[in-house]
Amino acid sequence: MENLVKNEQESPKRKKRKIEDEDEDGDREEEEEEEEEEEEEEVLDSMALWFTNDEEEDEDGGRDGFSDECETEDEDDDDEEEVVDSMALWFTNDEEEDEDGGRDGFSDECETEDEDDDDEEEVVDREKKKQKDPKWSSLEHKGPVFAPPYERLPETVKFWYNGEEMRLSEEAEEVACLYAKMLDDEHTTEEVFNKNFFEDWRNVMTDEEKGKITEFEKCNFKDMNTHIKREKTDEEKLALKEKNDELLKEYGFCKIDGRKEKIENKIEPPSLFIGRGEHPKMGRLKKRVEAEDIIINCGKDSKIPKPPPGHKWKEVRHDQSVSWLASWIGNVQNKTKYIKLDPSSKLKGETDKQKYETARKLHKNIEKIRKDYRDDWKSKEMRIRQRAVALYFIDKLALRAGNEKDEDQADTVGCCSLRVEHIELHEQKDDKEHVVVFDFLGKDSIRYYNEVPVEKRVFKNLQLFMDNKAPGDDLFDRLNTSIMNKHLNDLMEGLTAKVFRTYNASWTLQQQLDLLTNEDDTVAEKILSYNRANRAVAILCNHQRSVPPEVYKKNMEKLKEKIDAIREQISEGERKVKEAQRDAKLDSDKKEKEKETKLKHQLAELEIEKRNSNENKTESLNTSKLDYNDPRITVAWCKKYDVPIEKIYTKSQMERFGWAIVEAGPDYRF
DNA sequence: ATCGACACTTAGTAACAGCAGA
DNA sequence: TCTGCTGTTACTAAGTGTCGAT
Numbered sequence: 001m002e003n004l005v006k007n008e009q010e011s012p013k014r015k016k017r018k019i020e021d022e023d024e025d026g027d028r029e030e031e032e033e034e035e036e037e038e039e040e041e042e043v044l045d046s047m048a049l050w051f052t053n054d055e056e057e058d059e060d061g062g063r064d065g066f067s068d069e070c071e072t073e074d075e076d077d078d079d080e081e082e083v084v085d086s087m088a089l090w091f092t093n094d095e096e097e098d099e100d101g102g103r104d105g106f107s108d109e110c111e112t113e114d115e116d117d118d119d120e121e122e123v124v125d126r127e128k129k130k131q132k133d134p135k136w137s138s139l140e141h142k143g144p145v146f147a148p149p150y151e152r153l154p155e156t157v158k159f160w161y162n163g164e165e166m167r168l169s170e171e172a173e174e175v176a177c178l179y180a181k182m183l184d185d186e187h188t189t190e191e192v193f194n195k196n197f198f199e200d201w202r203n204v205m206t207d208e209e210k211g212k213i214t215e216f217e218k219c220n221f222k223d224m225n226t227h228i229k230r231e232k233t234d235e236e237k238l239a240l241k242e243k244n245d246e247l248l249k250e251y252g253f254c255k256i257d258g259r260k261e262k263i264e265n266k267i268e269p270p271s272l273f274i275g276r277g278e279h280p281k282m283g284r285l286k287k288r289v290e291a292e293d294i295i296i297n298c299g300k301d302s303k304i305p306k307p308p309p310g311h312k313w314k315e316v317r318h319d320q321s322v323s324w325l326a327s328w329i330g331n332v333q334n335k336t337k338y339i340k341l342d343p344s345s346k347l348k349g350e351t352d353k354q355k356y357e358t359a360r361k362l363h364k365n366i367e368k369i370r371k372d373y374r375d376d377w378k379s380k381e382m383r384i385r386q387r388a389v390a391l392y393f394i395d396k397l398a399l400r401a402g403n404e405k406d407e408d409q410a411d412t413v414g415c416c417s418l419r420v421e422h423i424e425l426h427e428q429k430d431d432k433e434h435v436v437v438f439d440f441l442g443k444d445s446i447r448y449y450n451e452v453p454v455e456k457r458v459f460k461n462l463q464l465f466m467d468n469k470a471p472g473d474d475l476f477d478r479l480n481t482s483i484m485n486k487h488l489n490d491l492m493e494g495l496t497a498k499v500f501r502t503y504n505a506s507w508t509l510q511q512q513l514d515l516l517t518n519e520d521d522t523v524a525e526k527i528l529s530y531n532r533a534n535r536a537v538a539i540l541c542n543h544q545r546s547v548p549p550e551v552y553k554k555n556m557e558k559l560k561e562k563i564d565a566i567r568e569q570i571s572e573g574e575r576k577v578k579e580a581q582r583d584a585k586l587d588s589d590k591k592e593k594e595k596e597t598k599l600k601h602q603l604a605e606l607e608i609e610k611r612n613s614n615e616n617k618t619e620s621l622n623t624s625k626l627d628y629n630d631p632r633i634t635v636a637w638c639k640k641y642d643v644p645i646e647k648i649y650t651k652s653q654m655e656r657f658g659w660a661i662v663e664a665g666p667d668y669r670f
Numbered sequence: 671a672t673c674g675a676c677a678c679t680t681a682g683t684a685a686c687a688g689c690a691g692a
Numbered sequence: 693t694c695t696g697c698t699g700t701t702a703c704t705a706a707g708t709g710t711c712g713a714t
Contacts, residue, residue, distance in 0.1 A: 268704065276682075276705065322677065333705085336676065351678085400680095401708065409706080443707055444681055482671095485709070498679085498708060545682070620682070622700095627680055650700060 134320030135347060139298050141254035143305030144326045144339045145247055147269030147288065150174045157227040160220035161213055172205045175285060178272050180224035187274060187282060196283035197272055204285070254325060254341070255302075262342035263325065267294075273332045277410035277445025284332045293328040323347055344655035353659055356630040358494045359503040360670060365492050366503070370395065372491070377457045383478035387487060389461050390415050390476050394484075394497050397452065398504050398540050400443060401481040401497035412441045415497070416481050421471035425462055434459040448542050505537045505628035510670045512536045513637050526643050531621065534629070538619040541628060545620035631657035632664035640666035 152173065158165040159176055168176060179188070179197055187193045198216040205213065213219065232240075253260050270288040273281055291311035298304060300318040307313050314328075324338040341348055362369075373395075376388030393399050393415050402414025413422060422440035429435040432453045442448045454462075465475055481497065488495040512533030517526060631649075635657070638645045649657060 265703075271704095274705085279705095324677075327677095330704095335705095337704085338677075340678085355679085403708065405707095412706085414707085444705075446682080481709080496709065543681080623681060652701070 135323045136256050136320060137299075138258065138302060139254065139256050139320075139325070140302035141263070141298060141305060141325050142251050143296060143307065144294065145251045145266040146291075146308065147267055150270075150288075153177070153224065153227065158223050160223070162215075162218040166212070169206045169209060172201070172209050174270070175201050175204050176221060177224055177228060178270065178285070180221035181228050182272065183221055183225040190282065192280065193272075193283035196281065197285070200283075200285035256341070256345070256347070259346060261345040264340045264342040267328070267339070268330075268337065275410060277412065277441065279410045280408050281332055287331045289328050295327045297322065297324055297326065344652070344658065349656070349659040352656075355502060356506065356632070356670075358499055359506055359630070362492065362495060362499050362503045363507065363670065366395075369491055374457075377455075377461055383483075385461055386465060386476040386479045387484060389458055389465070390479055390484060391488075392454075392458060394500050395504070397438075397450065398501045398542075399448075400501070401484065403481050410441075410445050412443060412445055414442060414481075416476055416479050416484055418475040419471065420466050420469045420473050420475055423462065423466075423475065425459065425466070427459075436462065442542065446542065446544050501541060502628055505541055505624055506630040506633060506670050508537050508540055509533050509624075509629045510633050513633070517637070517641060519641065523643055523647065526641055527647055530634075530637070530643070530648060534621045534625060535619055537624040537629060538621050541624055543620045543623040545618055545622075547618060626653070626656075630670050631660035632668045633670050635660050635664040636666055636668035639664070 150170070152170060155167075159168055159173070160166065179201070182188050194216055202210055202213070252263055254263055255261075267289050268286065271286045273279075273284040273286050275282050291307040292314055294313055295315045295317060296305055296313050297317055297319055299320075304316055324340050326339040327336050329335070330337050343349075343352075373388040373391045376384050377392075379385050379388065394401070400414035402417035404417060405412065413419065418440065422438065424437040424439070426435040426437065427433065429437075429451065432451075434454050434456055436452050436454050436459070438448055438450045438452065440448055462475075465477075469475075469477075485496045488497065488499075513530065516529040516532055518529075521529070634648055635645060637643070638648060645661060646654065654661065
């Protein structure tokens, strides 16, 4: 049971080997030269060896006729014309599609003119630009909604220490309640969680309490737990809801550029931190946030929000270059948190649209980019090869970029931070050639497992990258996300690694919708097709959702029943076949055999289904729907096939995608 | 290059609400 | 009318990517 619920692997020991550059001068950036002898179509396979030239040489010096010959031979694409075409297109786009250029009536000219000036002026210019490129011109709000204040426990509810009841000080009691509330949560069985909690709890205790409460094992929160978890009466619930609604009415909106718009979130109440996966900080106390922690951001001549009585803000500023209304620093991770506009806001809608526009631009350039990185697989420079193979993964598999992470976070990776231990190479696997098996924990410690047949050249490159490395070493030791993104930006303005995910997701949705939708289907059937297309995207992006244990168990039972039923049918069939054979009734024998193969096929599929759901995870369609699928594709599909949009989008999704619903006609193409 | 601060997007899960069937 | 399931929303963690300082 336990291991069914958990999907996490053992987190591998993190061991980052810094690859020191031998460069004494520190100045030099020349790379070692790698020579490739591999011939296309394994003509000279035995000669496929690599050697490193430690001697520093300039690019041309290292080139012998050998590699030239190789390159010419390797030219497998005969679509040179097309390449030229798309290149031309690319340059044209670059000139013309300067979308931001004209915004707000500020012309590019003045920027270009200023460029020649010296550094000081440049700084001033940047400042000016920041001012000139505001996200809003007026912003007024009433300040954030604070967490409800702590209410003390009734005297009758006790905390017990070492068998004795104890009345705690207000602060110690508040924090104890946070733990008590979680008693039946799995986390409280984890050692790290308890250790962190106890440490932080002791920090808020009075000296007296600190002296007494020294061993976590002697604490008993059971009474508090039952009190906190008691069912609320209907009146209580109603009162709570009313109070909440009122608060939201007053504080849940702001006025930005004359529009009244929803605010997305409130100040986070105190709690015990729960990270994802094996987080070293689980159980730490997330402290209550006070006005004194909060920076207010609003328009210069707007009404400044009032802090709660007896309090004052940490700071009030008027920064038009950002879109947040208030911010504070979370004490657990030491990261800034924001009160933000709701996704339904105009500002959010605009940036959302911009994201999809960049992805569409990538679509126009993708052929050239793909050709480029395929060429780079043959590069003489290691760093370029690594970059090219990584980009191939980002494009083909929609992997995330993979920034470096701190030690005090869960150990997860993305493309650029993959380690040798995260992939396995198989020359041959299940009658497929050159298979790479990916197995690693990605964002939110969600496991990514994929068996991918790749081009031989990629395979050979990976072998090279892994040569002489320990499992904990970086696969792409000459690469990180900023190198990758810098390169991508050179290929296309605005291009970064994440754009590939957006692009491939939206493109997949459109392709699948084209493929799966039948005009004459009923609305229900069309919706089914939509969900299938959506599911394809979720699978591409590895979006998962865990099924609660009880539900999971029930589903498994159902599945098992089905399997048993089919097994029964098969053995029944076999019996009939035998009978038929005995009676020499060839005709019915054949029919039964057909039936049998069909049933066996069904059985195999069910077994696969069982194996899949064994992971206790299934695709989550929501994330792709919200963040990856250009809503205009969906809107266009609905309009084209007469499916009411509200069958696809919920109320809040309709608000969020309002811009797309207005904009996209039935013929919109991504 | 490398780092940290910062702003913003993307992500899974808990809690809630609403509805169908007993 | 209750109950159990399901879709939706609330919540906030965990990514990405940029920028300026060192």
